[in-house]
Amino acid sequence: xxxMNFFFNLKEREGFINYCFDNDCVIIPDSNYEDNSYYxxxxxxxxxxxxxxxxxxxxxxxxxxxxPLEMRSFEKDGxxxxxxxxxxxxxxxxxxxxxxxxxxxxxxxxGLISIYPFYYHYNEKIIPxxxxxxxxxxxxxxxxxxxxxxxIGKKNYWIGIxxxxxxxxxxxxxxxxxxxxxxxxx
Numbered sequence: 001x002x003x004m005n006f007f008f009n010l011k012e013r014e015g016f017i018n019y020c021f022d023n024d025c026v027i028i029p030d031s032n033y034e035d036n037s038y039y040x041x042x043x044x045x046x047x048x049x050x051x052x053x054x055x056x057x058x059x060x061x062x063x064x065x066x067x068p069l070e071m072r073s074f075e076k077d078g079x080x081x082x083x084x085x086x087x088x089x090x091x092x093x094x095x096x097x098x099x100x101x102x103x104x105x106x107x108x109x110x111g112l113i114s115i116y117p118f119y120y121h122y123n124e125k126i127i128p129x130x131x132x133x134x135x136x137x138x139x140x141x142x143x144x145x146x147x148x149x150x151x152i153g154k155k156n157y158w159i160g161i162x163x164x165x166x167x168x169x170x171x172x173x174x175x176x177x178x179x180x181x182x183x184x185x186x
Contacts, residue, residue, distance in 0.1 A: 002133075003114040004140045005157045009172060012146060012160040013097055013111075017047050019142050020059055025135070028069060028092070030056030033082040036071045051099055058084065059093035059113075059139070064131035066091065067121045091119040091128040093136055101175065108167075109175040110157060113139060152180045159185070 008016060020027060027041040029050045041047050041057075050057075058069060070088035073080050086094065097111035115136045119126050147158035164185070166172040174182045 001114055001116050002136060003112055004143060005110050005112050005155055006143050006147060006160070007108055007110055007157060007163050007174070008097065008143070008146075008160045009108060009163040009166055010099065010102060012162050013051075013099070014044060014047075015146070016139075016142060018044055020139065023061070023135070023138060024063060025059050025061045025093075027095070028058040028060060028084065029054040030058060030084055030086075033071070036073070036082045038069060038071065038084055052103070055096060055098050055100065057095045057097075058090070059095050059135075060090060061131075061135055064091060064129060064135060066126060066128075070120075070122070087116055088120050088122075091115070091126070091132050093132070093139065102172065106172050107175050108163060108172050110177075113143070148185070150185050152177055 017027065021043060027047060028038050029041065031050070031054045033039075039050070041050060060069070067089040069090055069092060070085045071082045072085050073082050075081070094112070094114045096113075098109040101107040101109055113136070115128070115132060117127070119128060143158050146162075147160050148164065150157050150159055163172065167174060167182070
């Protein structure tokens with residue numbers, strides 16, 4: 001699995017989402033659905049409608065999508081609900097961004113963007129084409145250009161330049177992470 005960990009504040013996340021749209025991608029919320037069809041987010045205003053209730057998203061483009069994302073159902077309180085099965089259909093880029101702590105307590109935690117070496121279409125294993133890797137590389141290069149690299153434990157994290165400025169100004173605060181002193185990067 002290819003994965004990049006990052007800290008992006010709201011402004012930087014919105015810039016990233018707009019960059020996805022500018023590169024022919026749509027965003028699909030990793031959420032519960034009332035039926036077996038998912039929502040396609042195609043602009044920043046639609047994203048604003050979902051970002052307060054959803055931290056995970058799938059980034060999809062016709063450049064690399066071979067199949068619709070696959071859904072499964074579950075019953076809750078006597079009602080049928082649906083969710084998107086990670087790694088089934090697509091393929092897609094996973095995008096996780098924890099916004100709730102930032103909105104509720106001005107704390108910023110790490111997000112991630114990732115792809116897998118293979119996906120499934122029902123029970124058949126599918127290998128994504130180079131277009132998925134090219135799009136993933138395009139997206140992570142955007143994050144790198146807008147960030148500073150920091151090693152925390154054994155992982156590299158990319159911290160948005162605007163995020164660092166907001167932490168220095170006391171507007172935001174990083175979540176605590178074992179074994180790391182944030183003062184060393186500020």
